[in-house]
Amino acid sequence: MKRSLGKMSKKSRVLGMHRKTLSVAAQLREFKVGSRVVIDQQARYSGMPHPRYRGRSGVILATRGKAYEVEIRDGRMKKVLIVPSVHLAAQKAGAPKQQAAKVSQ
Numbered sequence: 732m733k734r735s736l737g738k739m740s741k742k743s744r745v746l747g748m749h750r751k752t753l754s755v756a757a758q759l760r761e762f763k764v765g766s767r768v769v770i771d772q773q774a775r776y777s778g779m780p781h782p783r784y785r786g787r788s789g790v791i792l793a794t795r796g797k798a799y800e801v802e803i804r805d806g807r808m809k810k811v812l813i814v815p816s817v818h819l820a821a822q823k824a825g826a827p828k829q830q831a832a833k834v835s836q
Contacts, residue, residue, distance in 0.1 A: 760816045762791050762799060767822040770801070770814060778815040788822055 762768060769788045772779055778798060789803035789812070798815045 758817055760819070762816065762819065762821070764791055764793060766791050768799075768801060768819045769822050770803075770812070770818060771820040773817050778813075779818055780812050780814050784812060 767788060767790055769786065770780055770784050772782065772785050784803065787803045789801040792800040792802050792811065794800070795813055798813050799819065801812045801814050801819070803810055803812060
């Protein structure tokens with residue numbers, strides 16, 4: 732029988748499941764609306780965004796329950812992801828902003 736190839740197939744090394752541990756401080760982290768964050772996936776599946784968004788930076792638009800609405804850019808298109816605070820990290824002050832790919836016409 733052919734094995735399943737879902738979205739989390741072969742992702743344990745990328746997520747760092749063998750070395751990352753979740754702390755209480757990471758689960759209780761709070762962000763302000765308008766702050767810049769980076770999607771940093773932790774070894775917890777609940778509420779995890781798709782792996783293609785790993786490392787993307789965005790802006791917090793609002794809170795939704797215990798999670799946050801994060802606006803990111805995917806090419807020219809703006810997308811809103813709903814991500815729990817466990818999978819977010821504050822963007823460092825000197826980090827460059829993510830630039831949209833420019834398409835020449």
